[in-house]
Amino acid sequence: MRNLHLIAVTTALLLTACTQGPESPRGFSLPEGDPQAGEAVFIAYQCLACHTMQGFEDTDTEQQLAKRVPLGGDVKTIKTYAELVTSVINPSHKIAPGFKRKGYTDEQGQSKMRNYNDVMTVTEMTNLVAFLQPKYNLKPFNRTNYPQYFP
Template sequence: MNSRFLLFPFMLTVALLACNSGPEAPRGFSLPEGDVAKGEAVFRKYQCLGCHSLEGFEDPDITKEFSRPVMLGGDSSRVKTYAELVTSVINPSHKLVPRAIKLESVVNEDGTSKMRVYNDVMTISELIDLVAFLQPKYQVKPMQYTHYNIYHIP
């Protein structure tokens, strides 16, 4: 009977390890460190403000594509990882935030993102620098928990 209790944790561990192995596992993926100043230049070069907004950045000469631009940066309840930002640029339809899906102006009829795909235009160096520029713009804001008073019954 004792061996059954040991078998379950062992099988669970093997199953979890299997999820991170194989040819499509992200393990081992790493890009070099980017340059924030060059990333800002990339942000301006590709006129990202046409579809996005970013606190502290305005350009009245850029025509806005959407009435409500997609916000970049700001407060988030969790860390916006390097990999998520890279994926958002090279595969914009990978994971759309629920509020973006509600904004019909930023998604196509088939539910894919209207963001232009820059894979054949932007260099890898530009991508790395852009992500280095954007990542610090996200601030993790911890969730506010409701603190209840503990009542003691005498």
């Protein structure tokens, strides 16, 4: 009984630690970005070397991944600004779902994404994220409509 109680308290602490601790995203907010300027950043930093995006054909950039990672398109949960900023400045924090396979991470499990932290300005980053975010379309799950029987 006592042990059970201890487990419950520890679990509760662990759960709140993620959402409330000093490392939680609570309070995070970006200044409004300019999507058009963000598009220029997207091209200038050659994101297309490793990514594809609908409406962007890349002819000049040398391809750096055997199979490029698609950005934008239909997603099942909304891509938040915080997630997109994290993807750009700390890509190994949470490798995009489905990209843990070989080819997208190195031997240490780190993302192969280029590190932009020492070259991209904060303004460029906010503009970039303002450009990226609307490229994702929220596609809710289709509910299964089970037949209903009325006796």
